[in-house]
Amino acid sequence: MFIRRLLQRRLGYWTLAELDKFDYRLLELLQENSRLTGNELSAKVGLSSAACLRRVQRLRETGVIERDVAIVSPKVFGKKMMVIVLLTMERDRPDRYMLMREEFGRMPEVVQCHHVTGAHDFVLRIQVSDMEEYSAFVDRVFHEPYIKRYESLAVLGSLK
Amino acid sequence: MFIRRLLQRRLGYWTLAELDKFDYRLLELLQENSRLTGNELSAKVGLSSAACLRRVQRLRETGVIERDVAIVSPKVFGKKMMVIVLLTMERDRPDRYMLMREEFGRMPEVVQCHHVTGAHDFVLRIQVSDMEEYSAFVDRVFHEPYIKRYESLAVLGSLK
DNA sequence: AGATTCTTTGCGAAAATCTCGCACGGATTT
DNA sequence: AAATCCGTGCGAGATTTTCGCAAAGAATCT
Numbered sequence: 001m002f003i004r005r006l007l008q009r010r011l012g013y014w015t016l017a018e019l020d021k022f023d024y025r026l027l028e029l030l031q032e033n034s035r036l037t038g039n040e041l042s043a044k045v046g047l048s049s050a051a052c053l054r055r056v057q058r059l060r061e062t063g064v065i066e067r068d069v070a071i072v073s074p075k076v077f078g079k080k081m082m083v084i085v086l087l088t089m090e091r092d093r094p095d096r097y098m099l100m101r102e103e104f105g106r107m108p109e110v111v112q113c114h115h116v117t118g119a120h121d122f123v124l125r126i127q128v129s130d131m132e133e134y135s136a137f138v139d140r141v142f143h144e145p146y147i148k149r150y151e152s153l154a155v156l157g158s159l160k
Numbered sequence: 161m162f163i164r165r166l167l168q169r170r171l172g173y174w175t176l177a178e179l180d181k182f183d184y185r186l187l188e189l190l191q192e193n194s195r196l197t198g199n200e201l202s203a204k205v206g207l208s209s210a211a212c213l214r215r216v217q218r219l220r221e222t223g224v225i226e227r228d229v230a231i232v233s234p235k236v237f238g239k240k241m242m243v244i245v246l247l248t249m250e251r252d253r254p255d256r257y258m259l260m261r262e263e264f265g266r267m268p269e270v271v272q273c274h275h276v277t278g279a280h281d282f283v284l285r286i287q288v289s290d291m292e293e294y295s296a297f298v299d300r301v302f303h304e305p306y307i308k309r310y311e312s313l314a315v316l317g318s319l320k
Numbered sequence: 321a322g323a324t325t326c327t328t329t330g331c332g333a334a335a336a337t338c339t340c341g342c343a344c345g346g347a348t349t350t
Numbered sequence: 351a352a353a354t355c356c357g358t359g360c361g362a363g364a365t366t367t368t369c370g371c372a373a374a375g376a377a378t379c380t
Contacts, residue, residue, distance in 0.1 A: 019236065027237075030230035034194065037337060048359050053338060055357095066231045070190035076179065076224050077187075084276060084283050086246075105319045112320050116244060116313035123244050123283075123313060153276035153283060159265045160272050197366060208330050213367060215328095 019064070022047060026056055027064070034068045079127040082111075082155035083134055085142075087122040093146040097121070109137050120151075179224070182207060186216055187224070194228045239287040242271075242315035243294055245302075247282040253306045257281070269297050280311075 019027075025045050029036055038049035045052055059065045074080065089096060097115065104113040104124065112125035128134045134152075142150045179187075185205050189196055198209035205212055219225045234240065249256060257275065264273040264284065272285035288294045294312075302310045 027230070027232050031232055032229065034228045034230040039337085049337090050339080050360075051358055054340095057339085064233055064236050066233050068194045068228060068230050069192065070187070070194040070228050071226045072187050072191055073224055073226050082274070084274060101317075101319055110320070113318065114242070114244060114313075114315045115317045116315050118311065118313040120313060123315075151278065153274075153278040153280060155274045155276050155283075157261070157275045158273065159261055160270070199366085209366090210331075210368085211329055214369095217368085 023055060023059065023064075026052065027059065030056065030065065074127065077127075078129045081128050081130055081134060082158065083126040083128070084153040084155060085122075085124040085126060086120040086151040086153070087124060087142070087147065088119070088149040089121045090146045090148050096146045107141070109133075183215060183219065183224075186212065187219065190216065190225065234287060238289045241288050241290055241294060242318070243286040243288070244313040244315060245282075245284040245286060246280040246311040246313070247284060247302070247307065248279070248309040249281045250306045250308050256306045267301070269293075 022045055026041060029041060029044060036044075038053045041047075041052040041056070042049040047055075056065070074082075089100070100122065101113065101115065104110045104122075109126050109128055110124055111127045112123075114123045115121065116123055126134065126137065128137060138150075138152070182205055186201060189201060189204060196204075198213045201207075201212040201216070202209040207215075216225070234242070249260070260282065261273065261275065264270045264282075269286050269288055270284055271287045272283075274283045275281065276283055286294065286297065288297060298310075298312070
Protein backbone atom coordinates (compact mmCIF):
# COMPACT_ATOMS: atom_id res chain seq x y z
CA MET A 1 0.00 0.00 0.00
CA PHE A 2 3.03 2.19 0.08
CA ILE A 3 2.63 3.01 -3.57
CA ARG A 4 -0.41 5.22 -2.99
CA ARG A 5 1.15 8.19 -1.32
CA LEU A 6 4.34 7.93 -3.27
CA LEU A 7 2.76 8.24 -6.64
CA GLN A 8 0.36 10.85 -5.45
CA ARG A 9 3.20 13.02 -4.26
CA ARG A 10 5.34 12.56 -7.31
CA LEU A 11 2.75 13.09 -9.96
CA GLY A 12 0.35 15.36 -8.21
CA TYR A 13 -2.59 13.31 -9.34
CA TRP A 14 -3.83 9.78 -9.22
CA THR A 15 -3.16 7.07 -11.63
CA LEU A 16 -4.91 3.77 -11.92
CA ALA A 17 -2.33 1.76 -10.06
CA GLU A 18 -2.97 3.61 -6.83
CA LEU A 19 -6.52 2.49 -6.35
CA ASP A 20 -7.04 -0.85 -4.71
CA LYS A 21 -10.09 -3.07 -4.62
CA PHE A 22 -11.52 -1.18 -1.65
CA ASP A 23 -11.40 2.09 -3.53
CA TYR A 24 -13.07 0.53 -6.52
CA ARG A 25 -15.78 -0.94 -4.38
CA LEU A 26 -16.38 2.41 -2.73
CA LEU A 27 -16.55 4.16 -6.07
CA GLU A 28 -18.95 1.58 -7.36
CA LEU A 29 -21.22 2.09 -4.38
CA LEU A 30 -21.07 5.87 -4.35
CA GLN A 31 -21.68 6.06 -8.06
CA GLU A 32 -24.98 4.37 -7.35
CA ASN A 33 -25.81 6.27 -4.17
CA SER A 34 -23.60 8.98 -2.81
CA ARG A 35 -25.56 9.31 0.42
CA LEU A 36 -24.41 6.05 1.94
CA THR A 37 -23.09 6.70 5.43
CA GLY A 38 -19.79 5.56 6.83
CA ASN A 39 -21.46 2.68 8.61
CA GLU A 40 -23.30 1.54 5.51
CA LEU A 41 -20.12 1.67 3.49
CA SER A 42 -18.32 -0.15 6.25
CA ALA A 43 -20.81 -3.02 6.16
CA LYS A 44 -20.58 -3.40 2.41
CA VAL A 45 -16.87 -2.90 2.02
CA GLY A 46 -15.43 -4.59 5.07
CA LEU A 47 -13.41 -1.73 6.47
CA SER A 48 -14.19 0.38 9.50
CA SER A 49 -16.43 3.35 9.07
CA ALA A 50 -13.56 5.75 9.63
CA ALA A 51 -11.36 4.01 7.10
CA CYS A 52 -14.09 4.15 4.47
CA LEU A 53 -14.71 7.82 5.05
CA ARG A 54 -11.03 8.62 5.00
CA ARG A 55 -10.70 6.89 1.67
CA VAL A 56 -13.74 8.61 0.25
CA GLN A 57 -12.41 11.91 1.49
CA ARG A 58 -9.20 11.33 -0.38
CA LEU A 59 -11.00 10.19 -3.51
CA ARG A 60 -12.75 13.52 -3.47
CA GLU A 61 -9.68 15.59 -2.72
CA THR A 62 -7.70 14.00 -5.49
CA GLY A 63 -10.44 14.38 -8.04
CA VAL A 64 -11.20 10.73 -8.54
CA ILE A 65 -14.67 11.66 -7.43
CA GLU A 66 -15.22 14.82 -9.41
CA ARG A 67 -18.36 15.93 -7.66
CA ASP A 68 -21.65 14.85 -6.14
CA VAL A 69 -24.94 15.74 -7.70
CA ALA A 70 -28.61 15.27 -7.02
CA ILE A 71 -30.55 13.79 -9.90
CA VAL A 72 -33.79 15.65 -10.25
CA SER A 73 -36.74 14.12 -12.01
CA PRO A 74 -36.92 15.81 -15.42
CA LYS A 75 -40.67 16.18 -15.08
CA VAL A 76 -40.20 18.61 -12.24
CA PHE A 77 -38.65 21.29 -14.34
CA GLY A 78 -41.27 20.75 -16.93
CA LYS A 79 -38.53 19.97 -19.37
CA LYS A 80 -40.32 16.98 -20.68
CA MET A 81 -38.88 17.08 -24.13
CA MET A 82 -35.44 15.88 -25.01
CA VAL A 83 -33.80 16.31 -28.37
CA ILE A 84 -30.50 15.07 -29.66
CA VAL A 85 -28.92 17.30 -32.24
CA LEU A 86 -26.23 16.33 -34.72
CA LEU A 87 -24.43 19.48 -35.70
CA THR A 88 -22.22 20.00 -38.72
CA MET A 89 -20.17 23.14 -39.08
CA GLU A 90 -18.54 24.77 -42.03
CA ARG A 91 -15.12 23.25 -42.49
CA ASP A 92 -13.39 26.58 -42.96
CA ARG A 93 -14.05 27.84 -39.48
CA PRO A 94 -12.14 25.62 -37.06
CA ASP A 95 -11.64 28.63 -34.80
CA ARG A 96 -15.33 28.52 -34.07
CA TYR A 97 -15.12 25.18 -32.31
CA MET A 98 -13.86 26.42 -28.98
CA LEU A 99 -16.21 29.37 -28.99
CA MET A 100 -19.15 27.10 -29.73
CA ARG A 101 -18.25 24.81 -26.86
CA GLU A 102 -18.10 27.70 -24.47
CA GLU A 103 -21.39 29.06 -25.66
CA PHE A 104 -23.07 25.70 -25.36
CA GLY A 105 -21.68 25.43 -21.86
CA ARG A 106 -23.59 28.52 -20.86
CA MET A 107 -26.91 27.52 -22.38
CA PRO A 108 -29.24 25.93 -19.86
CA GLU A 109 -31.04 23.99 -22.59
CA VAL A 110 -27.86 22.17 -23.50
CA VAL A 111 -27.60 19.31 -21.06
CA GLN A 112 -24.70 17.65 -22.79
CA CYS A 113 -22.29 18.56 -25.52
CA HIS A 114 -19.83 16.25 -27.22
CA HIS A 115 -17.31 17.19 -29.83
CA VAL A 116 -17.05 14.23 -32.16
CA THR A 117 -15.26 12.91 -35.21
CA GLY A 118 -17.02 11.72 -38.31
CA ALA A 119 -19.73 13.16 -40.46
CA HIS A 120 -20.87 15.53 -37.71
CA ASP A 121 -18.98 17.84 -35.40
CA PHE A 122 -21.09 18.10 -32.29
CA VAL A 123 -23.68 15.96 -30.62
CA LEU A 124 -25.88 17.94 -28.26
CA ARG A 125 -28.47 16.79 -25.83
CA ILE A 126 -31.14 19.43 -25.40
CA GLN A 127 -33.81 19.56 -22.74
CA VAL A 128 -36.80 21.83 -23.24
CA SER A 129 -40.39 22.04 -22.13
CA ASP A 130 -42.07 21.81 -25.52
CA MET A 131 -41.75 22.10 -29.25
CA GLU A 132 -42.24 25.82 -29.14
CA GLU A 133 -39.29 26.30 -26.83
CA TYR A 134 -37.21 23.99 -28.97
CA SER A 135 -38.15 25.86 -32.09
CA ALA A 136 -37.11 29.13 -30.51
CA PHE A 137 -33.86 27.57 -29.41
CA VAL A 138 -33.12 26.36 -32.91
CA ASP A 139 -33.81 29.75 -34.42
CA ARG A 140 -31.65 31.48 -31.89
CA VAL A 141 -28.69 29.12 -31.96
CA PHE A 142 -28.48 27.13 -35.15
CA HIS A 143 -29.18 29.74 -37.77
CA GLU A 144 -25.63 30.97 -37.94
CA PRO A 145 -23.50 31.17 -41.05
CA TYR A 146 -20.84 28.83 -39.73
CA ILE A 147 -23.38 26.12 -39.01
CA LYS A 148 -23.81 24.07 -42.10
CA ARG A 149 -26.39 21.56 -41.08
CA TYR A 150 -28.20 20.25 -38.07
CA GLU A 151 -30.27 17.16 -37.58
CA SER A 152 -32.76 16.93 -34.73
CA LEU A 153 -33.65 13.61 -33.19
CA ALA A 154 -36.53 13.79 -30.74
CA VAL A 155 -36.11 11.36 -27.89
CA LEU A 156 -39.03 9.04 -27.34
CA GLY A 157 -37.59 7.26 -24.33
CA SER A 158 -34.35 6.83 -22.48
CA LEU A 159 -32.43 4.39 -20.41
CA LYS A 160 -30.03 5.32 -17.64
CA MET B 161 -48.64 26.94 0.72
CA PHE B 162 -51.51 24.81 1.72
CA ILE B 163 -51.66 23.16 -1.66
CA ARG B 164 -48.45 21.29 -1.08
CA ARG B 165 -49.52 18.67 1.39
CA LEU B 166 -52.95 18.39 0.00
CA LEU B 167 -51.90 17.38 -3.44
CA GLN B 168 -49.22 15.19 -2.08
CA ARG B 169 -51.72 13.23 -0.06
CA ARG B 170 -54.30 12.98 -2.77
CA LEU B 171 -52.10 12.01 -5.62
CA GLY B 172 -49.30 10.26 -3.86
CA TYR B 173 -46.72 12.15 -5.83
CA TRP B 174 -45.73 15.66 -6.60
CA THR B 175 -46.82 17.80 -9.41
CA LEU B 176 -45.28 20.97 -10.64
CA ALA B 177 -47.64 23.32 -8.90
CA GLU B 178 -46.53 22.24 -5.49
CA LEU B 179 -42.97 23.44 -5.76
CA ASP B 180 -42.30 27.02 -4.90
CA LYS B 181 -39.32 29.20 -5.65
CA PHE B 182 -37.44 27.94 -2.61
CA ASP B 183 -37.74 24.36 -3.81
CA TYR B 184 -36.55 25.32 -7.23
CA ARG B 185 -33.59 27.16 -5.81
CA LEU B 186 -32.69 24.18 -3.66
CA LEU B 187 -32.96 21.81 -6.60
CA GLU B 188 -30.82 24.08 -8.68
CA LEU B 189 -28.14 24.15 -6.01
CA LEU B 190 -28.19 20.45 -5.24
CA GLN B 191 -28.10 19.56 -8.89
CA GLU B 192 -24.78 21.31 -8.98
CA ASN B 193 -23.46 20.04 -5.66
CA SER B 194 -25.41 17.66 -3.51
CA ARG B 195 -23.02 17.93 -0.58
CA LEU B 196 -24.00 21.42 0.46
CA THR B 197 -24.83 21.49 4.16
CA GLY B 198 -27.92 22.90 5.75
CA ASN B 199 -26.08 26.06 6.69
CA GLU B 200 -24.71 26.56 3.21
CA LEU B 201 -28.14 26.08 1.71
CA SER B 202 -29.59 28.41 4.29
CA ALA B 203 -27.18 31.17 3.31
CA LYS B 204 -27.95 30.83 -0.38
CA VAL B 205 -31.67 30.29 -0.13
CA GLY B 206 -32.73 32.55 2.68
CA LEU B 207 -34.47 30.02 4.89
CA SER B 208 -33.24 28.54 8.12
CA SER B 209 -30.99 25.53 7.97
CA ALA B 210 -33.70 23.30 9.37
CA ALA B 211 -36.27 24.51 6.89
CA CYS B 212 -33.92 23.87 4.00
CA LEU B 213 -33.13 20.39 5.16
CA ARG B 214 -36.76 19.57 5.78
CA ARG B 215 -37.60 20.64 2.27
CA VAL B 216 -34.74 18.69 0.78
CA GLN B 217 -35.78 15.68 2.80
CA ARG B 218 -39.22 15.90 1.34
CA LEU B 219 -37.95 16.42 -2.16
CA ARG B 220 -36.10 13.17 -1.76
CA GLU B 221 -38.98 11.26 -0.20
CA THR B 222 -41.38 12.31 -2.90
CA GLY B 223 -39.05 11.45 -5.71
CA VAL B 224 -38.47 14.94 -7.00
CA ILE B 225 -34.85 14.22 -6.24
CA GLU B 226 -34.56 10.75 -7.66
CA ARG B 227 -31.17 9.96 -6.20
CA ASP B 228 -27.73 11.28 -5.39
CA VAL B 229 -24.68 10.07 -7.19
CA ALA B 230 -20.96 10.61 -7.11
CA ILE B 231 -19.46 11.48 -10.46
CA VAL B 232 -16.28 9.52 -10.90
CA SER B 233 -13.64 10.64 -13.33
CA PRO B 234 -13.94 8.32 -16.35
CA LYS B 235 -10.19 8.03 -16.48
CA VAL B 236 -10.19 6.16 -13.21
CA PHE B 237 -11.95 3.18 -14.61
CA GLY B 238 -9.70 3.27 -17.59
CA LYS B 239 -12.70 3.98 -19.78
CA LYS B 240 -11.00 6.75 -21.60
CA MET B 241 -12.82 6.38 -24.87
CA MET B 242 -16.32 7.56 -25.51
CA VAL B 243 -18.29 6.83 -28.64
CA ILE B 244 -21.70 7.96 -29.72
CA VAL B 245 -23.52 5.50 -31.93
CA LEU B 246 -26.43 6.23 -34.20
CA LEU B 247 -28.30 3.02 -34.71
CA THR B 248 -30.80 2.23 -37.43
CA MET B 249 -32.85 -0.92 -37.29
CA GLU B 250 -34.75 -2.81 -39.91
CA ARG B 251 -38.20 -1.31 -40.18
CA ASP B 252 -39.96 -4.64 -40.16
CA ARG B 253 -38.99 -5.58 -36.63
CA PRO B 254 -40.67 -3.12 -34.28
CA ASP B 255 -40.93 -5.88 -31.71
CA ARG B 256 -37.19 -5.74 -31.33
CA TYR B 257 -37.22 -2.26 -29.91
CA MET B 258 -38.17 -3.14 -26.38
CA LEU B 259 -35.84 -6.10 -26.33
CA MET B 260 -32.99 -3.95 -27.54
CA ARG B 261 -33.60 -1.39 -24.85
CA GLU B 262 -33.53 -4.02 -22.17
CA GLU B 263 -30.36 -5.53 -23.54
CA PHE B 264 -28.65 -2.16 -23.74
CA GLY B 265 -29.69 -1.55 -20.17
CA ARG B 266 -27.70 -4.55 -19.06
CA MET B 267 -24.53 -3.73 -20.98
CA PRO B 268 -21.98 -1.91 -18.85
CA GLU B 269 -20.44 -0.27 -21.90
CA VAL B 270 -23.72 1.48 -22.69
CA VAL B 271 -23.75 4.57 -20.52
CA GLN B 272 -26.81 6.07 -22.12
CA CYS B 273 -29.47 4.91 -24.51
CA HIS B 274 -32.09 7.06 -26.20
CA HIS B 275 -34.85 5.88 -28.46
CA VAL B 276 -35.33 8.62 -31.03
CA THR B 277 -37.41 9.64 -33.99
CA GLY B 278 -35.95 10.50 -37.36
CA ALA B 279 -33.46 8.86 -39.60
CA HIS B 280 -32.07 6.78 -36.76
CA ASP B 281 -33.71 4.71 -34.06
CA PHE B 282 -31.30 4.73 -31.16
CA VAL B 283 -28.58 7.02 -29.94
CA LEU B 284 -26.15 5.25 -27.63
CA ARG B 285 -23.33 6.63 -25.56
CA ILE B 286 -20.63 4.02 -25.15
CA GLN B 287 -17.72 4.14 -22.76
CA VAL B 288 -14.79 1.79 -23.33
CA SER B 289 -11.10 1.65 -22.54
CA ASP B 290 -9.77 1.55 -26.10
CA MET B 291 -10.44 0.92 -29.73
CA GLU B 292 -9.94 -2.79 -29.29
CA GLU B 293 -12.66 -3.02 -26.69
CA TYR B 294 -14.93 -0.92 -28.84
CA SER B 295 -14.29 -3.07 -31.83
CA ALA B 296 -15.16 -6.17 -29.85
CA PHE B 297 -18.30 -4.49 -28.61
CA VAL B 298 -19.38 -3.60 -32.11
CA ASP B 299 -18.81 -7.14 -33.35
CA ARG B 300 -20.72 -8.60 -30.48
CA VAL B 301 -23.67 -6.23 -30.47
CA PHE B 302 -24.19 -4.57 -33.80
CA HIS B 303 -23.75 -7.42 -36.20
CA GLU B 304 -27.29 -8.62 -35.91
CA PRO B 305 -29.72 -9.12 -38.78
CA TYR B 306 -32.24 -6.65 -37.42
CA ILE B 307 -29.66 -3.91 -37.22
CA LYS B 308 -29.54 -2.17 -40.53
CA ARG B 309 -26.87 0.41 -40.01
CA TYR B 310 -24.78 2.00 -37.33
CA GLU B 311 -22.67 5.11 -37.35
CA SER B 312 -19.93 5.60 -34.78
CA LEU B 313 -18.92 9.06 -33.69
CA ALA B 314 -15.81 9.07 -31.51
CA VAL B 315 -15.97 11.77 -28.87
CA LEU B 316 -13.02 14.13 -28.84
CA GLY B 317 -14.16 16.20 -25.89
CA SER B 318 -17.22 16.84 -23.79
CA LEU B 319 -18.94 19.48 -21.80
CA LYS B 320 -21.07 18.87 -18.74
C1' DA C 321 -65.10 39.12 8.64
C1' DG C 322 -63.78 35.84 12.20
C1' DA C 323 -62.94 31.21 13.67
C1' DT C 324 -60.88 26.95 12.51
C1' DT C 325 -57.75 23.97 10.42
C1' DC C 326 -53.72 22.83 8.14
C1' DT C 327 -48.89 23.85 6.97
C1' DT C 328 -44.52 25.90 7.34
C1' DT C 329 -41.05 28.25 9.97
C1' DG C 330 -37.34 29.05 13.41
C1' DC C 331 -35.35 27.50 17.48
C1' DG C 332 -32.98 24.31 20.14
C1' DA C 333 -32.16 19.67 21.90
C1' DA C 334 -31.06 15.01 20.62
C1' DA C 335 -29.33 11.79 17.31
C1' DA C 336 -26.52 10.66 13.63
C1' DT C 337 -22.54 11.33 11.02
C1' DC C 338 -18.01 12.86 9.94
C1' DT C 339 -13.23 14.31 11.18
C1' DC C 340 -9.10 13.81 13.42
C1' DG C 341 -5.37 12.39 16.65
C1' DC C 342 -3.31 8.39 18.40
C1' DA C 343 -1.17 3.88 18.94
C1' DC C 344 -0.55 -0.45 16.60
C1' DG C 345 0.78 -3.57 12.84
C1' DG C 346 2.29 -4.76 8.26
C1' DA C 347 5.17 -3.53 4.32
C1' DT C 348 9.21 -1.25 2.24
C1' DT C 349 13.59 0.76 2.45
C1' DT C 350 18.24 1.23 4.28
C1' DA D 351 17.42 -5.73 11.81
C1' DA D 352 16.29 -1.00 12.41
C1' DA D 353 14.02 2.79 10.63
C1' DT D 354 10.41 4.66 7.94
C1' DC D 355 6.14 4.93 5.85
C1' DC D 356 1.56 4.00 5.30
C1' DG D 357 -3.12 2.33 6.48
C1' DT D 358 -6.16 0.68 10.14
C1' DG D 359 -9.34 0.70 14.18
C1' DC D 360 -10.72 3.12 18.12
C1' DG D 361 -12.70 6.88 20.29
C1' DA D 362 -13.22 11.87 21.42
C1' DG D 363 -14.69 16.11 19.49
C1' DA D 364 -16.85 18.73 15.82
C1' DT D 365 -20.20 19.09 12.41
C1' DT D 366 -24.51 18.06 10.44
C1' DT D 367 -29.09 16.26 10.35
C1' DT D 368 -33.42 15.11 12.47
C1' DC D 369 -37.21 16.06 15.32
C1' DG D 370 -40.49 18.15 18.71
C1' DC D 371 -42.53 22.40 19.80
C1' DA D 372 -44.65 26.95 19.80
C1' DA D 373 -45.75 30.66 16.81
C1' DA D 374 -47.00 32.67 12.41
C1' DG D 375 -49.25 32.41 7.70
C1' DA D 376 -52.62 30.65 4.50
C1' DA D 377 -56.70 28.39 3.10
C1' DT D 378 -61.32 26.93 4.31
C1' DC D 379 -65.63 27.27 6.60
C1' DT D 380 -69.57 29.66 8.82
